[in-house]
Amino acid sequence: MSGERLFHTRAATEEDLRHIVRLDEEAFPTAPYPYFVLRQLLASFPEYVFVVADGDVLVGYVLSTPPDGARSWILSLGISPPLRGLGLGRRLMATSLAHLRARGVRRVTLSVEPGNTTAITLYRSLGFVADPAGPYPDYFGPGADRLLMSLTA
Structure with a gap:
């Protein structure tokens, strides 16, 4: 089918930094990472950063931490706003969690x-509590309240 998008997920590279930013x-937009x-x-955790691309254009990323014992954190999951709702966040989370x-x-x-019900719904569907x-x-x-959620495998 012509015009079909072929999203692909891969490990991030140094060249991806400006796109992740x-x-x-x-x-x-109100609180991006510096x-x-x-x-x-x-630079510190290159094995723990994944991106999803639409052709050559990065449209999402996920950052996690290396294991500390048997524990880790997802530090950020970001999807380009016009492409939300296409399952790209789920895809990145599945890659990172695996x-x-x-x-x-x-x-x-x-x-x-706490007001990000879309993200909370995604995380709950993946088993986070x-x-x-x-x-x-x-x-x-x-003013920067947060809900903590955890997944135990």
Whole structure:
């Protein structure tokens, strides 16, 4: 079928940094990661950053941490706003979670803005459970409340 999009998921490379920065700014316009943080995360944990592309254009990314014992964190999942709802976040999360499980991770934690019902629904569908003590007020500073969610494999 002509015009069909062929999204593909792969490990991020150094050349992807500027695109990850762009995607982070698009996905989180009020609180994107500073450039230097994304730079250091990609340099420090290159095996734990995955991207999804539409041809040659990056349209999403996921960042996680290496295992600490059998635990890890998803630090960020960002999808280009016009392409949300196409299953790209699910695809990236599945890739990241499989990668983490293969490295012995048995518990994955993430934080999400309590009003982001789309993300919360995605995470719940993947088996994440909200911390019953949350949401945590001012988790990331004044007015930046977060809900913590965990997945135990």
